Amino acid sequence: MIAALGNRLGAAKLDRLILLGPPLAFILLLFLVPLAQVIWGSFFTPGFTMAHYARIWNTPVYLQVFWRTLYVAFCTTGICVLLGYAAAMFLAQCGPRMRQYLMLCVVIPFFLSMLIRNYIWMALLQRSGLINRYLLEWGVIDKPLALMYNEFGMLVTMANMLLPYTIFPILSSLLAIPPELHNASASLGANRLRSFFRITLPLSMPGVAAGGLLVFIVALGFFITPALVGGPKQMMISNLIDFNVREVLNWPFAFALANVLLWGTLVIYYFHVRLVEGRGTRAGMP
Structure with missing residues (x-):
């Protein structure tokens, strides 16, 4: 046997x-x-x-590009988490059939190439684009707004492309919350706002953390949007790596930039995991 x-x-x-x-x-x-x-x-x-790594550390312009990359990734993550949570809350309160139709609308943009979506946003945000054209026709503004080739246009475009990455994890966490908890909270006299902050928000934090981490990691390596919508002044690490590979043919330095970005992402992921595990332990989760 x-x-x-x-x-x-x-x-x-x-x-x-x-x-x-x-x-x-x-x-x-x-x-x-x-x-x-x-x-x-x-x-x-x-x-x-170690000359390539020393060059990164000793050259202020490269450090500035790194900080800009982190800043843009954090801002994009914050925007996506806020908008994604609101969208997930709305989807969670819809009926199953309506939720399926609305989730299909969220998924459909993934069927389009990222390059095409960037060109669509360029058509919307440029000085002669649809947004400026309608604002001028309605008399809201006197001259076209600078909506592109700056940080604003880049954040709007990146948030639009990465928003579904936060909607689905948060929606899964919200749907996993037993309805009995909300009923018990209401029976004990808690209003909807108090119930949200004491029950819904804490129990949905795993989805928020997962979606936020996913958006942050993807945003760190964004290339097309900073190049097309952001412009030269909004260069990120991926654009700097591409410049060293294709323009100046400095492959070793491009490798060093890529390694710094990789190991920095791994460090952030490590602290994220430790933070999530610590929250789960304090909350009594296994």
């Missing part, structure tokens, strides 16, 4: 290995190997050197 059980366990391990083998090989060949080359190329050119 023990031998039969061992054979079953061995067969189960073999089945898992067969199923996981191709995905693991794909990740190893197309992600880990290039990543190792990027890390190696930033330190060995061909001999060992």
Whole structure:
């Protein structure tokens, strides 16, 4: 009997290995190997050197680009979390059929290329675009507003593209809250605002944290929107890496920039996980 059980366990391990083998090989060949080359190329050119990392630290313009990238990512995350929470609350209060139709409207923009969506926003935000045209016709403004090639236009466009990444995790958390909790809160005399801050918001924080982290990580690596809508003055790390790769052909320095962005993202992710685990432990979650 023990031998039969061992054979079953061995067969189960073999089945898992067969199923996981191709995905693991794909990740190893197309992600880990290039990543190792990027890390190696930033330190060995061909001999060992820290000059590229020292250049990042000692050049104020590169540090400014890093800070701008973090600032834009944080602002985009804040906008998406606020708007995404409001949209998720509305979807959670809708009926199942209506919710399906509205969620389809949220998903449909993903069917369009990101480049096309950027061009659509450029048509809306430029000085002769639809927004300025209608505002001028209605007499709201006397001259076109500068809505593009600045931080405002970049944040609006990035928030629009990344908003669904916060709606779905928050919606899942809201739908997982038992309705009995709200009924019990109301029976104890709590109004809707108090019930929201004492029940809904704390229980939906895992979805907020997941959606916010996803938006923040994606926003750190945004390339097309800063290049098209933001303009040269709103350069982010991805644009700086592209400039060093295609324009000046300084691949080792581009590798160093990419590594700093990667390890910075991993550090932020680590603290995010520790924070979420700490909140779960204090709340008595397993």
